[in-house]
Amino acid sequence: MRIFRTKIPLIETAAAWLLALLWLAPLAYAFWAAFHPAHLATHFEPFSPLTLDNFAKAWTYAPFPRHFLNTVILVTMILAAQLVLCTLAGYAFARFEFAGRDIAFGLVLVQLMVMPEVLIVENYRIMARLGLVDTILGIGLPYMASAFGIFLLRQTFKTVPRELEDAARVEGCSFMGVLWRVYVPLARPTYLAYGLVSVSYHWNNFLWPLVITNSIETRPLTVGLAIFGAPESGVDWAVISAGTIMAVSPLLVAFLLFQRQFMQSFMQAGIK
Amino acid sequence: MKHVYGWLLLTPAAILLVGFTHYPAAATLIDSFFSTGTVVRPSRFVGLGNYAALAEDPIFWQVLGNNFWFALGTIPTAIALAMVMALWVNQKLPARALVRMAYFTPTVLPMIAVANLWLYFYTPQIGLLDKLGALFGAPSHNWLGDPDLVLPATMVMVIWKEAGFFMIFYLAALQSLPPELEEAGKIEGASRWYFFRRVTFPLLMPTTLFVLVNATINSFKLVDHLFILTKGGPDNASSLLLYYIYQVAFSFFDTTYAATLTVVLLLLLAGLAVAQFLLIERRVHYR
Numbered sequence: 001m002r003i004f005r006t007k008i009p010l011i012e013t014a015a016a017w018l019l020a021l022l023w024l025a026p027l028a029y030a031f032w033a034a035f036h037p038a039h040l041a042t043h044f045e046p047f048s049p050l051t052l053d054n055f056a057k058a059w060t061y062a063p064f065p066r067h068f069l070n071t072v073i074l075v076t077m078i079l080a081a082q083l084v085l086c087t088l089a090g091y092a093f094a095r096f097e098f099a100g101r102d103i104a105f106g107l108v109l110v111q112l113m114v115m116p117e118v119l120i121v122e123n124y125r126i127m128a129r130l131g132l133v134d135t136i137l138g139i140g141l142p143y144m145a146s147a148f149g150i151f152l153l154r155q156t157f158k159t160v161p162r163e164l165e166d167a168a169r170v171e172g173c174s175f176m177g178v179l180w181r182v183y184v185p186l187a188r189p190t191y192l193a194y195g196l197v198s199v200s201y202h203w204n205n206f207l208w209p210l211v212i213t214n215s216i217e218t219r220p221l222t223v224g225l226a227i228f229g230a231p232e233s234g235v236d237w238a239v240i241s242a243g244t245i246m247a248v249s250p251l252l253v254a255f256l257l258f259q260r261q262f263m264q265s266f267m268q269a270g271i272k
Numbered sequence: 273m274k275h276v277y278g279w280l281l282l283t284p285a286a287i288l289l290v291g292f293t294h295y296p297a298a299a300t301l302i303d304s305f306f307s308t309g310t311v312v313r314p315s316r317f318v319g320l321g322n323y324a325a326l327a328e329d330p331i332f333w334q335v336l337g338n339n340f341w342f343a344l345g346t347i348p349t350a351i352a353l354a355m356v357m358a359l360w361v362n363q364k365l366p367a368r369a370l371v372r373m374a375y376f377t378p379t380v381l382p383m384i385a386v387a388n389l390w391l392y393f394y395t396p397q398i399g400l401l402d403k404l405g406a407l408f409g410a411p412s413h414n415w416l417g418d419p420d421l422v423l424p425a426t427m428v429m430v431i432w433k434e435a436g437f438f439m440i441f442y443l444a445a446l447q448s449l450p451p452e453l454e455e456a457g458k459i460e461g462a463s464r465w466y467f468f469r470r471v472t473f474p475l476l477m478p479t480t481l482f483v484l485v486n487a488t489i490n491s492f493k494l495v496d497h498l499f500i501l502t503k504g505g506p507d508n509a510s511s512l513l514l515y516y517i518y519q520v521a522f523s524f525f526d527t528t529y530a531a532t533l534t535v536v537l538l539l540l541l542a543g544l545a546v547a548q549f550l551l552i553e554r555r556v557h558y559r
Binding site: 008012013015016017019020021023024026027029030033084085086088089091092093096097098099101104107108110111113114115116117118119120121122123124125126141142144145147150175200203204205206207210211221222225226229237240241244247248251252255256259262263266267 | 274275276277278279281282284285286287288289291292293294295296297299300303357360361363364365366367369370371372373374375376377378379380381382383384385386387388389390391392393400432436437440441443444489492493495496499500514517518521522527530531534537538541542544545
């Protein structure tokens, strides 16, 4: 990354750091509360005893293991389906000239604006008709054909030189062989970026999973956390902090390890 | 043959897209012309009846207004902060990577978790904010219970969550600016503020417009925090359109009225899509 050489005044450095501290404070505070006994949660004594009690309590108060499992199943299922569906559709848009292609592409892009969470009312009825209310498949299905994924892969596939495809065809590759042996390997960075965004999005997604699920067996982490953390649940704040940290930690750790990839992927997702 | 292959490849995605985007959008529009059926009174065609009810529904106008203030209160501040953050971490700042990480971290957290944390800050008396205030002798506030304070309180949280996300777009834009500009500015003896005002800021204009449109679209979908913090209250003072749709559909079970509200949301999003298209078509030229 290129850095401008201008030296910035000390006061600005201090301001930048202060803002960074302010930005980390809520999370840092949650960590403090989660690792200390409840009565010490608001007393900042540097050497007060650490404890894992809050985590143990959170783990038993709410069915966290089940929610974790549901979320993992959900994000894996969605990502796997998205990769297959978006690859096929992106390939069609990038390399095939078929009747109605441009209109079809325009219709795909509509989903960038009208995400499934906007249509919760009607999608709930559709799921009810399909008998998929309160299933993990029901949470994932509306997201599997992702306009963003199709768009991203179409752009990537378009940059692949035609000569590579022609060479593969001469060697006797079929349409699907070309896709699998030429296009997919070359699009690996796009797949990585898309995968990060998709997993983060669905790990954190809340409204549609809340609407479509109503049992512990299907609810993902966010929904479980919302029920657990609601004021009327009466659970004390140290335990809620512990639960919240458990729920966010897999993604947070992944982010800390792969910061650059995360930021670049999120940027691609935004720019579209 | 190419036609067949093209459509064959597209079919699986097309079925799901039509099934869960286009069909429900069309069905929403149709539903909005019917009354909600009950056991004794089946659903019937009411024409624009739901829309007439909508025009006279004070809560609808309130949540629409809230959406407007919510967007106005969060987006410009978050954008300004994002720009400052990007300028800072793009320079020779000690512990630059750490600062950048701190700014971006809220972006990867789920809104539900964020709301859980902030709920505690806002709790009267025992909450962190009131405790800090008490140190300076400030009176206790019921941040989330006061109709005048609740929307700004949620806005502060959303600004905290979004600013780091917008920052990365400015960072990318700053990285693409030619370094000669800054050198020229130095030779000419331009102060840093003058250079920012006359060179950097105008050059970042396309990024700003891009972020502005996307943030506005996104602001209609940001409702998760309401489930934890306020449930839209007190008296709908913090409710937003999508949250109201959720309530009407799944708490009051008035599905056709919820469909009518959804049509309004779809129209708003369509309007923004057109705005975005026009902006991209024209490109924002800077002098």
